[in-house]
Structure formats: structure tokens, C-alpha cells
Amino acid sequence: MVEPVSKLPTRSPTHEDVPIGRLSSMGLELEEIASDDVVDIVALAELAEDRGRPASHYIAAVSLATELLIGPPAPVAVRVCVGVCQRYGALDNLDHLVARKSKGFVIVPVSCLDQCDKAPACEIDGAHGKLVIAPTTAASLDEALDELTGS
Ligand code: FES
Numbered sequence: 214m215v216e217p218v219s220k221l222p223t224r225s226p227t228h229e230d231v232p233i234g235r236l237s238s239m240g241l242e243l244e245e246i247a248s249d250d251v252v253d254i255v256a257l258a259e260l261a262e263d264r265g266r267p268a269s270h271y272i273a274a275v276s277l278a279t280e281l282l283i284g285p286p287a288p289v290a291v292r293v294c295v296g297v298c299q300r301y302g303a304l305d306n307l308d309h310l311v312a313r314k315s316k317g318f319v320i321v322p323v324s325c326l327d328q329c330d331k332a333p334a335c336e337i338d339g340a341h342g343k344l345v346i347a348p349t350t351a352a353s354l355d356e357a358l359d360e361l362t363g364s
Contacts, residue, residue: 215363218332221297221309221329221330221332221349222301222329222330222331223252224298224301225300226301227258227300227301227330228297228299228300228301228302228305229244229299229300230240230299230300231270231273231274231299231304233246233277235270236270236273236274236277237274237278238275239271239274240268240274240275240277240278240279242260242264242271242334242342243257243271243274243275243281244281245259245280246260247266247279248280249254250280250281251281251282251283251284252281252282252283252284253283253284253285254283254285254311254319254320256269256285257272257275257283258311260323267304267308268307268308268311268313269303269304269305269308269311270304270308270357271301272293272295272311272320273295273304273307273357274289275280275297275322275323276295276299276322276323276324277296277322278325279333282321283295283319283320283321283322284309284319285319287316287317287318287319287329288317288339288340289317289318289319289337289338289339289362290318290319290321290322290337290338291310291318291319291320291335291336291337291354291358292321292322292323292324292326292333292335292336292337292338293306293307293310293319293320293321293323293335293336293349294322294323294324294325294326294332294334295323295324295337296323296324296326296329296335297325297329297332298312298326298329298332298333298334299333300332301332301333301348302333303332303333303334303335304343305333305351306333306335306349306350306351306354307322309351309354309355310354313355313358315358315362316362317349317358317362317363318337318358318361318362321322326345328345328347328348331347331348332347333347333348333349334347334348335347335349337357337361338357341361344361
């Protein structure tokens, strides 16, 4: 579930949340293609394409409607807030990450990163430590991932 947040950006929301009922039904679809509680990102993207929905909606469902993880594991984890950050473009950033089709990082959707006032927020974890990017843009993700994954 989306956790309550105590602070929000001063600018107006630009996006709407994916309704929780829809996330729940997508979560059930994901459980059908998961193996050992892990759903492969390629299989998730194919499912999204088959259903005519953005991959980002399924990734949000992983965090908000299931106990699943996205795989395969990778040395760099991109933790993307899909909580209230949805209202500030978090899902567009997720679709950008999926479109990169890069090796070397795994997407980890989370319900809050405690950076709500700088939404949309993400955090890149790996051997370099922890890099918080907030607000996140496609360009800032590309710059960080090019540097940290060499891809
Ligand atoms: S809702 Fe708190 S960081 Fe996104």
C-alpha cells in the first residue's frame, strides 16, 4: 500500500495514481509468471506489451500489490519510489528504465524513499554506495547509470 507522507513538493501533481484495484489485478497476473517469488523484467515487459499497458504499471504493482521481486539480480539496484511519487512522473522514469534494456542494473520499486518533497525520487545502490536522485529525470538516470554500470 502507498504509505502516508508528511511532506510533498510545492508544485502541483502532474500525473494520477494507477488505481489500486487495477494494481491488484496486475499483481495476480505477475504472480502467474513469477518463479520462486521473482518476476523476470523481460517477462514483465512482454506481459505489459501483450496487455497493452505500460511496463511501469506492472512494476508499480510488484511493489504495491505483491510480495514479488524483479529479477534477475544485478550489481546495481535502482530503487524507484512508486508511492506518491507516481503523481510527479515516477512511472515515466520507470518506462525509461525499461526502455534502456541495459544489463547491469535491476529495478527495485518501493513505496517511499523519504524524499517525498523532491518527488519523483530514486536511489541507486551498488559498490559505489548510495546515490539519491530527487527529483529524478530520464536524463539524470541515464547520466548516473552510464557512469555506474558502464552501459
Ligand atoms: S512517496 Fe516518499 S519518496 Fe516517493
